[in-house]
Amino acid sequence: MKKLFILILLLFVMVGCESTPTEPIETEIPSVPNGLLPLSATTDCAVPTLEGGWVCIWADEFDGDTVDETKWTFEEGGFGGGNQEVQYYSRNNAEVVDSKLVITAHKESMGGKLYTSARLNTKYKGSFKYVRIVVSAKMPTGRGTWPAIWMMPLMSVYGGWPRSGEIDIMEYVGYDVNRIHSTIHTEKFNHNLGTQLGYSRLYQDVETTFKDYEMIWTPGSIQTFVDGDKLGEFAYVPHFNQDVPYNQAFPFDQEFFLILNLAIGGTWGGAQGIDTEMFPTAMEVDYVRVYRQDYALTDKEAPTQPTNIQLAQLKNTVFWNKSNDDYGVEKYAIYLDGAFHKYASLNQMIFTGLTVGNSYQVQIQAVDFVGRVSEMSETLSFTFSG
Numbered sequence: 001m002k003k004l005f006i007l008i009l010l011l012f013v014m015v016g017c018e019s020t021p022t023e024p025i026e027t028e029i030p031s032v033p034n035g036l037l038p039l040s041a042t043t044d045c046a047v048p049t050l051e052g053g054w055v056c057i058w059a060d061e062f063d064g065d066t067v068d069e070t071k072w073t074f075e076e077g078g079f080g081g082g083n084q085e086v087q088y089y090s091r092n093n094a095e096v097v098d099s100k101l102v103i104t105a106h107k108e109s110m111g112g113k114l115y116t117s118a119r120l121n122t123k124y125k126g127s128f129k130y131v132r133i134v135v136s137a138k139m140p141t142g143r144g145t146w147p148a149i150w151m152m153p154l155m156s157v158y159g160g161w162p163r164s165g166e167i168d169i170m171e172y173v174g175y176d177v178n179r180i181h182s183t184i185h186t187e188k189f190n191h192n193l194g195t196q197l198g199y200s201r202l203y204q205d206v207e208t209t210f211k212d213y214e215m216i217w218t219p220g221s222i223q224t225f226v227d228g229d230k231l232g233e234f235a236y237v238p239h240f241n242q243d244v245p246y247n248q249a250f251p252f253d254q255e256f257f258l259i260l261n262l263a264i265g266g267t268w269g270g271a272q273g274i275d276t277e278m279f280p281t282a283m284e285v286d287y288v289r290v291y292r293q294d295y296a297l298t299d300k301e302a303p304t305q306p307t308n309i310q311l312a313q314l315k316n317t318v319f320w321n322k323s324n325d326d327y328g329v330e331k332y333a334i335y336l337d338g339a340f341h342k343y344a345s346l347n348q349m350i351f352t353g354l355t356v357g358n359s360y361q362v363q364i365q366a367v368d369f370v371g372r373v374s375e376m377s378e379t380l381s382f383t384f385s386g
Contacts, residue, residue: 034371036296045289050132053298053327054291058126061287062101067094071126075119075261078111082161085146085266086274087117094118100284103262105145107279115279119261127154127255128290130328133169133215136286139206140262142278145174146269149213151256158247158254162190165251168198169224170213175272178202180213182224182232187248188241199224199232210286218328220346222252238319238348242312246348253345260285295369299327302374303366306332309380312348316384319348323366323374333373335363343367356386 041048044063045056060071067074074091088110094103105117128151135149148171153164166185173181183191183198190196203211203226214225220236236250247253262283265274293299303325312319323329334341334349337360354360361381366374 032296032370036370038296039292039294046287047289050291053294054132055294056289057292058290059288062096062099064096066096067101071122072120073123073125075121078113081263081266083266083268085263086113086270087115087264088113089119090116091118094120100286102282102284103260104280104282105140105262105264107276115264117262117264119259121257121259123154123257127257129255130217130219132291134289135213136210137213138210138284139172140174140281140283141207142275142281143175143272144265144270144274145281146263146266147172147283148261150259152259154255154257158251163187163251167222167256169215172206173269178204178206180206180226180231184222184234186251188244189249197234201231217252219253219330220250220322236346242319243314245350246346250346293327295327299368299370301326302372303329303368305375306364306366306377309362309364309377311382314350316351317348318362318380318382320364320377322347325368328369329366330369331367333365333367336360351384354384356384359383
């Protein structure tokens with residue numbers, strides 16, 4: 001009887017534990033016109049997403065024992081950075097300490113220079129366009145220091161400096177304590193001409209506390225922030241740049257790479273001399289994080305219609321009011337006599353290679369990052385002058 005009871009119990013347990021088949025769970029991936037897929041965050045970013053659909057695509061939290069040379073390249077030498085700086089850049093001046101990158105300047109002779117420091121970049125290891133960059137850093141102390149968090153073009157498609165642009169997310173000169181600067185340089189706007197565009201503001205305790213230095217870069221716009229406070233905004237406005245191709249005023253439609261460095265002296269950093277008693281002095285970086293908009297998941301609306309197409313002062317050139325979109329316009333499709341001609345990155349188009357004396361009907365259509373398009377613009381007639 002005992003054996004029969006156990007057998008019945010076992011049969012009951014086996015039947016009770018039998019799994020019930022279930023349908024596989026499907027994760028629906030939104031369909032967008034150009035087939036763009038959602039982003040996946042990089043696994044080595046401590047904050048993989050930010051509000052507003054930003055996904056971390058590149059990061060260094062400096063959690064290792066040494067500088068990660070799969071992400072960074074050391075620049076070495078005493079070339080002066082093009083600004084008459086007086087340091088010699090050496091890889092020995094950058095180290096990872098307590099999960100922070102520490103770039104230390106020393107008063108020591110090397111390569112014909114009296115000071116040493118370090119400069120690192122992400123060229124060919126991390127290049128970016130239309131991103132959000134957050135760098136947590138603490139500034140060095142001392143008159144004569146010149147640290148920077150900045151970007152240079154990967155391929156310089158518009159020519160050498162300053163024609164292909166420079167983005168200074170943050171610069172600091174030690175003689176002007178607690179004042180943070182943010183600047184861009186282009187062919188039309190640069191410090192050699194005295195026309196550079198920049199902002200500066202005083203912040204508290206930049207030499208004793210870590211602050212987030214941030215840039216949000218979208219087509220035709222670059223904004224910079226310190227701990228979430230907007231420091232500056234640079235925007236392409238064709239109405240005020242009718243005399244030049246857009247790339248001479250705003251060449252920021254190409255990939256750029258990131259640079260971290262601590263310069264000593266130079267035309268700006270050394271404008272009030274160098275305090276030789278301040279050494280060693282260091283710039284510290286807690287993390288570097290690069291985010292991109294996850295357009296496939298966030299962009300839901302088509303751009304608005306381009307409006308107010310006009311002839312510019314520059315020959316064979318038109319410009320228009322930029323279109324609006326919930327997450328930005330990637331490019332503009334230009335049509336001549338109803339046929340697609342080419343794309344423009346920003347809201348200006350210079351026509352070349354057409355038949356001299358012929359008149360053409362121009363229309364424009366905005367295209368967002370997932371391929372949604374606006375209504376076609378009204379028509380502008382223009383005659384190509386060669």
